[in-house]
Amino acid sequence: MTNKPRPGLAIAALSLGTALNPLNSSMIAVALVVLRQDFRLDVATVTWVITSFYLASAAGQPLMGRLADRFGPRRLFTFGMAVVAVSCLLAPFSPNFALVCVARALMAVGTATAYPCAVVMVSTLSRQANISSTRPLGRIQMANTSAAAVGPVVGGLLVSLVGWQALFAINVPISLLALIVVRQVAPPDVGRESGKLSALLRDSDIPGILAFIASLTLAMMALLNVMPAYRWWFIAVAVVLAGLFAWREFRFSPPFLDLRLLGRNRPLLLLYLGFAVFSAVYYFAFFGLPQLLQQAGKYDAGVVGLLMLPLAAMSVFMTPVTVRFIERFGVRSVMIAGVVLLTLASGALGVLTLSFWPPLVLVLMALMGVPYGVVSTASNQGLYVSARPEDRGVAAGIFQTCRYLGAITATVLIGVLYGPGVNQANWGLMVLVMLGLSAVVFVLALAWRKPGAVG
Structure with a gap:
């Protein structure tokens, strides 16, 4: 007997599941x-706890999107939440930093199922609730925005009161709750394959996934100067693997990363590029500021989390406001306005090269929260209107991969710029990079048009 679908509760549970990935990407800051x-690491080495999560997420999202389209979003969502629960239950007992990074990677794979599955189910849930798809997408985006923004506050309290182990443990009850509710009230998977494991492995483009991950990893190792004597070898091999990856993706069906989808859909390609660069700007602030405030400003982790609270508040506030603006003015206009605000907020962060006065930090965090809520929400809506219905699962996966590529770029450059020291002078260099990237996002936002729009 199938339980009666309950769209409102299902969307709430899906939102809870999708929130786990941004929550965990931000709590670690x-x-x-x-x-x-605890593990006696340098700045460059500790960033691997971030990049391991993003590498696994970047590889997992497109694959999970395709699996959601093929095997059913409800089935895949519950599997992903189970992976999160198990990995996070074991992670606090990790005896070394390498295993912490492995646990983060497994958690990333599990949470990577949530967003593509939610996007695939939006059409059915919207029809059942007799509402526009803009509203459930807005709720899902609000959950993502809120989780990413609240992460430093929650993480700061957990680290101060319990320790880094609590950052894993908190995921266990959340993932189990999302799993149980979606299993009970989400619409059943209809017309999907059951499939065999052998067929799944054959169709999953394992060589493409490995080439993608290896290329990114070697490029990061070169930029972080992990092994100075082999730096140029790392770059050369990364370039070769990137070329082989592209060659493979154009010839394999179905590809891990559908490059043809990008080639035939210019609005989607522009949206992806803009969102990746926007994410790099945002994560410069998100991962660079807490380290600056803790080491140069001498603030406790819990205090830093509280200082970043206005970012959470403004992000949450701006998400539903942005949805209403989009309904009135359209995606493109709102996106451009958000990028202008992003540039202004990034420039304002340069004031921290002069002072760490707490009220000043609070104001700057609030300013940064505004463009995060606006651009993230507008990009999410832009994805939905740019992708064909049959491509939305894969498109949503690639969209999240763009977020992770931006975050990986930011964390690598933070490791490079903070390498000589975590201080106000090096933070000033980061602000200059953020302003340059903001200009790129602005150009891409101007070039984006809703499919079918003229001029």
Whole structure:
């Protein structure tokens, strides 16, 4: 007997599941200094706890999107939440930093199922609730925005009161709740394959996934100067693997990363590029500021989390406001306005090269929260209107991959720029990079048009 679908509760549970990935990507920001102390690491090495999560997420999202389209979003969502629960239950007992990074990667794979599955189910849930798809997408985006923004606050309290282990443990009850509710009230998977494991492995483009991950990893190792004597070898091999990856993706069906989808859909390609660069700007602030405030400003992790609270508040506030603006003015106009605000907020962060006065930090965090809520929400809506219905699962996966590529770029450059020291002078260099990237996002936002729009 199938339980009666309940769209409102299903959307709430899906939102809870999708929130886990941004929550975990942001909570770790205030734990970097503690992890460095506990495992005796340098700045470049500790960033691997971030990049391992993003590498696994970047590889997992497109694959999970395709699996959601093929095997059913409800089935895949519950599997992903189970992976999160198990990995996070075991992670606090990790005896070394390498296993912490492995646990983060497994958690990323599990949470990577949530967003593509939610996007695939939006059409059915909207029809059942007799509402526009803009509203459930807005709720899902609000959950993502809220989780990413609240992460430093929650993480700071957990790290201060319990330790970094609590950042894993908190995921267990959340993932189990999302799993149980979606299993009970989400619409059943209809017309999907059951499939065999052998067929799944054959169709999953394992060589493409491995080439993608290896290319990114070697490029990061070169930029972070992990092994100076082999730096140029790493770059050369990364370039070769990137070329082989592209060659493979154009010839394999179905590809891990559908490059043809990007080639035939210019609005989607522009949206992806803009969102990736926007994410790099945002994560410069998100991962660079907590380290600056803790080490140069001498603030406790819990205090840093509280100082970043206005970012959470403004992001949450701006998400439903942005949805209403989009309904009135359209995606493109709102996106352009958000990028202008992003540029202004990024420039304002340069004031921190002069002072760490707490009220000043609070104001700057609130300013940064505004463009995060606006651009994230507008990009999410832009994805939905740019992708064909039959491509939305895969498109949503690639969209999230763009977020992770931007975050990986930011964390690598943070490791490079903070390498000589975590201080106000090097933060000033980061602000200059953020302003340059903001200009790129602005150009891409101007070039984007809703499919079918003229001029």
